[in-house]
Amino acid sequence: MIRLENQYFHVSRILLLIIGLWPYQQSKLTRLWFIFLCSIQMTAIFFQFTIFLTSKCTFDLVIKVLSVTTILALSMATYVSFSTNTEVMKDFIEQLQYVYNTLKDENEHAIVEKYDYNAKLLLIIVTVTSFCGSIGFLITQCWPRFFDVILPMNKSGPHNILFVTEYFVDQERYIVLILLHMNAALVTGVAGLLATGAILFTYLLHICAMFRIASYRLECTIKINILENNRLKRKNVICNNIINAVDIHRRAMKLSDLLVYRFETMLLCLVIGLVVLMSLNLLRVSQIMLSKNDTTEILPFLSVILCVLYMFIGHSAAQMVIDHNSHVFVTAYNIQWYIAPLYIQKMILFVLQKGSKDLTLSIGGIFFASLECFASLTKASISYFTVMYSIR
Template identity: 45%
Template structure:
């Protein structure tokens, strides 16, 4: 949009200055350069469509994960409600049956929530793998380019562009890992609720159902992509540390080359 704004400024201020325009992204077109605005429209349209597709898929994933988190939350609420009824003094056979049915639903809701989460990841696993590889390569290349610009050639426009791309990739990766962390937290909340309630005052048949939940809580549940990446804030922190090491190594290597006169 920069060339268009400059053109509008020239029209408003009535300036008669020749300007040389160039695209911010290096591309190769097999048409004449006099169609510059057509090329600019093509680049902007491509970036816009790509950004919309990225936001759309991310938003859809967020909605699905919130649905799974809501199911986990419902299971936690049902545990609290069922055990609260057990602590009342006027407990009769009919209420015991209702409590028993509620806990059965809790186990069923928890199982369906995990199945839904795993199914969600399995359906988009290949796409997520490509997205992770693309994000890692994009961040690595842009970080390397940023330090190359700072140490050798200070180009403000290209520096801001690389910084914007790197920041966008980091934000997108953080949001994806945050979504996975929400699944982990809501799943763990079910077992924390089962531990905290007064399950020991309930009848024996109800304690057996709660025991099923407690045994399942000994196994961690998380969203794993490609069998390698676990969507969590811990994974994001690990990746962030790797990039810090990479940046430090790049700076040291570049300073060494500059000190020895090697380009």
């Protein structure tokens, strides 16, 4: 038997292993690595807020500090949430493993393979894009020092640090260590958001596959009724097919609700934090566009892109779950139920009654994950940006 976590969660597994959060490998060394990554981010947040002890607190300074610390704070929220829910993650995978072990039809396996391929393809694209963005960000900080070595000038001016920090040391002297610490914090923070988002996205795509299998089983019901001549055998096969369709549909709905329930606090923090982060960095982008001195600072631009992509992919996955659940209802409605025997029509009526209620992925009872919610959150971010821009 092929283990689900090795075949269908390969990309997510690698990303979670990098940050020490893969639930099936939680050794002492892995836990120490996880604590080390968290400590890097926590100290980075601390040394950014210490700037208020030595500098005058201005609106621009607050915006610049929060535009970076919010990323790290969101990452810490995902780190803590997943580290305390390792058993929940295992339970999700085991439930999917149980469902997939019951699949016998080659077409059903093909459906799972298709959705898994789509999940892996998107995750690879996002991972490569994030890696290239991180490399580009690091290069923009290192190239001034590189040219100082290749083409040294008679006068060495102060190095432009893209982070506002206070380490209570000579920043010119320890510039390399400061940049190393802050960049390590940002890279591990983005890696944490990417890895945790990847596993959630994979879960949702496999839930979509379960809904699609339920639709496929309903589609096969009428075909069996038409093709099978043996009445008793036909009745048994059709009943079993509808029962199996309802069972996997029920399990898919249960898993989607359980996923949101278990990570509700984290998801709520992510939604609110991403709106705040996008608003802050939009303001930073506007400041950079109006300034002639910060043309090399690309972190706010990358942060805005990260926020939009993260929210769009997450809400798109939730929209897919909603659409696939609705597709089960549409399939039950569109099949030729009127040519089936009365007892089959009654069973299909049960599916129609269950599907008449839309599936909603509610986050804290405030947000309902969907593309419509993504549009509303984006609009809210732009609104908050315009308010802050007008009062700066």
